[in-house]
C-alpha cells in the first residue's frame with residue numbers, strides 16, 4: 001500500500017495529516033464547536049483548498065455562516081419533499097466522470113415550473129447533490145463541472161431570482177461550499193437570461209467568472225470541446241446514456257440518501273461523521289489558551 005488510496009488518485013498522506021493538524025488547531029481557536037470535527041469532515045475543506053490551512057479555515061467558517069444565514073435551504077434537505085420536481089427530470093449527475101476526474105452535473109432549468117416550486121426548493125436540490133458528492137475522495141480532489149440547460153427560461157423564473165438569492169448562489173459557487181467548481185456551462189440561454197446573469201456575476205471572483213462558458217443554441221458544437229461524447233447524453237450531443245434515465249438514477253440515489261441528508265441538515269455544524277476520541281491536539285490547544293489567560 002505505498003502511496004495509493006482507495007477511491008482516489010495517489011495522494012501523499014503526510015501533507016494531508018499535517019493539514020488536518022493545522023486546520024484542527026486553527027478551527028479550535030476560531031470556533032467553539034470545532035472540538036467535535038471529524039477528520040473526514042475537515043478533509044473536505046482541506047482538499048477543496050489544496051491543503052492550504054488558512055484558506056481551508058476560511059472556507060470552513062464561510063460554510064458555517066452560509067448554513068446559518070440560509071436556513072430555508074440548508075435546514076431542509078429532503079429529496080422526498082421535492083420529488084415532484086425531481087420526477088420532471090430536472091437534474092442528473094452523470095454516471096461517468098470527465099477526462100480530469102470531475103463530476104459532471106446537469107440542471108434542466110426549463111423542467112422547473114416556477115408556479116409549482118419556489119427557488120429555495122430548487123436550490124436545495126443542488127445543496128443535496130453537493131453534500132453527497134463532496135463525500136467522494138475523487139470529487140474532493142477533482143471537483144465538479146455543471147451544465148445548465150436554460151431552454152424554457154421565462155419571466156416566471158427570473159422573478160424568483162432576487163438579489164438575496166443571487167448572493168447566496170454566488171457564495172456557494174465561490175467560497176462557502178467545500179467543492180472545487182471547475183466549470184459552469186450554460187446552454188440554450190435566451191437573451192433575457194442576461195439581466196439575471198448580470199446580477200450574479202459581480203459577486204463572483206475572477207477565477208470562477210473565467211470558468212463560466214455561454215454556449216447558446218449551437219451548444220452541440222462547442223460543448224464537445226470540454227466533454228467527451230462518451231460521457232454526455234445524446235440530448236447534449238454525446239453517446240452516453242439518455243438524460244431521462246440518468247435523471248431517474250440520480251433521483252433514486254438522492255432518495256436513498258434521505259436519512260443522511262436529514263442528519264446533515266439538522267446537525268449544528270453539518271459534520272455527521274464520528275468525532276475523534278480525546279484528540280490530543282484539542283487538549284493541547286485548550287491548554288495553550290488557558291495559559292495565555
Ligand SMILES: Cc1c(C)c2c(c(C)c1O)CC[C@@](C)(CCC[C@H](C)CCC[C@H](C)CCCC(C)C)O2
Pocket residue numbers: 109119120122123126127130144146148161169170172173177179181184196200
Ligand atoms: C455547492 C454548489 C451549489 C450549492 C450550487 C451550484 C454549484 C456549482 C455548487 O458547487 C450551482 C447551482 C446552485 C448555485 C443552485 C442554483 C439554484 C437556482 C434556483 C437555479 C436557478 C437557475 C440559475 C439562475 C441558472 C444559472 C446559474 C449559474 C450562473 C451558476 O447551487
